Amino acid sequence: MKKYISLFVLLLISSAGLYAQSIYDIRNAIDFFESNKMQRGDFRKTLSESEIEGSPYYIDEFTKGTIFTSQKIQYNDVPLRYNIYNDEMEFQTPDEQILAIAAPEIVEKAVVGEDTFSNIPYELGNKVKRAYFILLTEGKLSLYARPQVMYQKPKEAAAYKEPEPAKFIKRPDMYYLRLNQQAAVKIESKKDLQNFFTDHQKQIEDFIKENKIKPGKEDNMMELVEYYNSL
Template identity: 85%
Template sequence: MKKYISLFVILLFSSAGLYAQSIYDLRNAIDFYEMNKISKGEYRNSISERDIEGSPYLNDEFTPGTIYTYQKIQYNDIPLRYNIFNDEMEFQTPDEQILAIAAPEIVEKAVVGENTFSNIPYELGNKVKRAYFILLFEGKLSLYARPEVIYKKPKEAAAYAEPEPAKFIKRPDIYYLRLNQQTAVRIESKKDLENFFTNHQSQMESFIKKNKIKPSKEDKMIELVEYYNSL
């Protein structure tokens, strides 16, 4: 169980003039904690991590990071970690409480160590949702990685099988392409690539074939995005 808080108060700082700014209003960690003080916590049911093998986190340890909001506020030196399973950015307070940002829609990006997490819209079937993605390459066409962790339920002992504890299992990253400010599109096959590129289609198809681009290979996907942005 984790205590969740809302960052809705930050919205009070937004205004037409603030949105027009090209730079961020710099704030420190103390300001961030003060903005998120609450008198009563909110709780949500979730899977307890106790006695579960593996980890739901990209990195178990908290790393000093920076949060950028769409209201052009920048909070520095926040201990952050990304919970892959819950798709949540967690932070640790000075009194070692572990909290999660409950209004990620106001977060433009979070820089944690060497990773930049962008909170962007993406296609899921016929719906559009938002989630955190790791930015791999930014340009007219951008490339993102979506880490994935699945939860495997525990198994009781059977006649010829030992019991198995519950587990968090890390899956290969899934790659997404985003053209300009449109929704990000999941790319898992060559067919997905062919369907994605409606501009420069013949050039892209030729490049994909010649360079043996595979959607599961990060380095190849970066090559592809760099080429498209050069056209």
């Protein structure tokens, strides 16, 4: 049975008296992260980016969200924001400390506003790693987006050029496909699509050609995934 965490202490008892569901204070969520700090040593304060132009965050402001852990525990109403550059989900404590958990395997997913950040395995070269991805559509075949931020070092003054401060520069999202529970695969080209699909190949190839599917366009990728899941 899942535990539900929120800002209010409330006991809900059905009129039939079938069950009771406890809802704890947000401090329990902080205790959870503190316990992981003690066990793993992965917990740290985030660094200040005040001297860098741009932003490393998906959305700068904290938004109340829900964390689902790999232990099937749910923490509600936690102020969250996603640091793209560090690939970390940050949260704000009641005394306004900004903290981040650097062991994403602890978190199964985080729902922040209308976005679901899933912590899933993905292929990186010959290795499999884990990271946060934004879930776009879910099924036998699922589509994910991975936001991108590039860090540009400061540039010193040169002939006819003014000095430039360090910057965070947003880049276009990368798209990943995940079949069942396998590691997600980055799709950058039509060749990537051809190599990804090992079944329904002729139908998929025809669909891509007829609908002029482009891997870098979210709406095109959504169409392709929905078509595959209908087969």
